[in-house]
Amino acid sequence: MSEPPRILYARESALDVAEFRRVLEESGLGATRPVDDEPRLQAMLAAADLVLTARLDQPGTPLVGVARAVTDFAWCCYLSELAVSASVQGLGIGKGLLEEARRQLGPKVSLVLASMPDAVGFYHRMGMAPLANAFWYKRSI
Template identity: 65%
Template sequence: MTPTSKVLYASEPTLDLAEFRRMLVESGLGETRPIDDEARLKTMLGNANLVLTARLDVEGKPLVGVARGVTDFSWVCYISELAVSVSAQGLGVGRGLMEEASRQLGPAVAISLISMPDAVGFYERIGMKRVTDAFWFSRKH
């Protein structure tokens, strides 16, 4: 991908499971997601009610980014993944996916997420505010 490549952003609720898995791996999130548990990945994708993709506008429309979220489309949206292929990181794809989420959700819906430690600077650069009052029960498996 080059800085002049055109990226198409779209809602893609029926994203192919293999493409989703590949994007998790290519983005580096594969280390923190159950990429070898197909049933769990299918459930993660199937129960998200906001699935946005970033694809290059070239033959085959290769996937370079995914944002997956859960929302009520009225008050708040939780972004579960913002995954951008390493080859497209730093080229505006993550920002584009977050802007598309904001556009589709509208101005009345807040967006929240939990950042991976090495992505905190990205979220700050795109204007998200850091909050300290978040809480977490860890997974048991």
């Protein structure tokens, strides 16, 4: 049995929009993100305070995971995307991205997110508590 590939996690403030789009599509998040609107995707990346990536430690291997967040680095962080390509799901990459986010944010910063319905179990397994008192205005487009 071969060893699982080594995953490299990094902070990439200048992530290529095409790589971001591809991982969104491969993860399934592309169905709920504006993947056909490149300027909007670019704006999403440019305005993010924290963009973390996961890449396989193999030559020429593309991006396989991304976490994008808006934070003040002092009190709170909203994780707007946690996307892992379907072909590598199950290798612990989502967990690794969450751990890297928490490491970079430190213990004084809360981490909140809105889960896709089919990912709720994952966040429970990661030890995240659901919030019964969260509210939002849904975007109109």
